[in-house]
Amino acid sequence: MKILPVISTKGGEGKSTQAANLCGFLADAGLKTLLIDGDFGQPTASSIYQLTYEAPCGLYELLMQTVDLSDASKIISHSFIPNLDVIISNDPQAHLLTAMLHAPDGRLRMRMRNILQHPLFKQYDAIIIDSQGARSVMLELIVLAATDSTIGIVKPVLPDIREFLRGSIAMFEQLRSLSSYGIKLAISLANLRTGLKHRRVVRVIRRCKLLRLKIRLTMYRFVQIINEKRHYQGNN
Structure with missing residues (x-):
């Protein structure tokens, strides 16, 4: 079973x-897949695919541990879609933010990790978790x-890349202290590989075709920032 979050600290x-x-794609390839909508603010992932059955509980009950798994x-x-199940987002008032911040295992941000070890989730080949576009305990x-x-x-434009460095990369650096618990921290962004400190690998998902000069120059600039380790300065 592979658990793969999809994140950005910037919306849109x-x-x-x-x-x-x-x-x-994974479901069409024959892999049993679970999509967890972790974006309580704008639960788009919950509504992208038509549901043939909607469970009475969702993300809120999952994390509050009030549902019988x-x-x-x-x-x-x-x-x-055959092979594709969903856990919907159902916390429009954002009560989970406060609850997870004060939960005993919430302080270490481990609750989702612990819950997904339940036998219910072992049936899935892949679990993809959508998230909110903002830095938070969630x-x-x-x-x-x-x-x-x-x-x-991240979009291949410089302002978005700068926000990615200030937000997502900075968050990973701060969470690195939890590696002593056996947690592997790596962020993948497809098609571009650059060496990062602590053996992390970065691949950049380019949502636009890298045929135009402007996009090529932007991605080149991004690689420079990473390779020169200027993202640690927090002002690029």
Whole structure:
């Protein structure tokens, strides 16, 4: 089972679309896939695919641990795509933010990680977790649930790349102290590889075709910032 969060600390980057597309591709390839909509502010991923069955519970009950996970029908919704299930987001008032901040295992941001070890989730080949486009305890909790790496979404334009460095990369640096708990922290952004400190690998998901000179120059600038380690300065 692979758990793969899809994140960005900036809204409007296309996280929900990318997460849903990835789930669709995996399901079409025959992999049993679960999409967890962790964006309580704008739960787009919950509504991208038509549901043939909507469970009475969702993200809120999952993280508050008030649902019986031995009964999959209470928490797992089914999409019209074979092999693709969904856990919907159902916390419009954002009560989870406060609850997770003060939960005993919430302080270490481990609750999602711990919950997904339940036998219910072992049936899935891949679990993709969408997230909110803002730095919060919920985003950290989702990132730390990853089994190997996290997909970061960033548009190939310089302002978005700068925000990615200030937000997503800075968050990973701060969470690095939790590696003593056996947590692997890696952020993946497709098609571009650059060496990063602590053996992290960065691959950049380019939502636009890298044929235009402007986009090529932007991505070149991004690689320079990473390779020169100027993202640690926090002002690029």
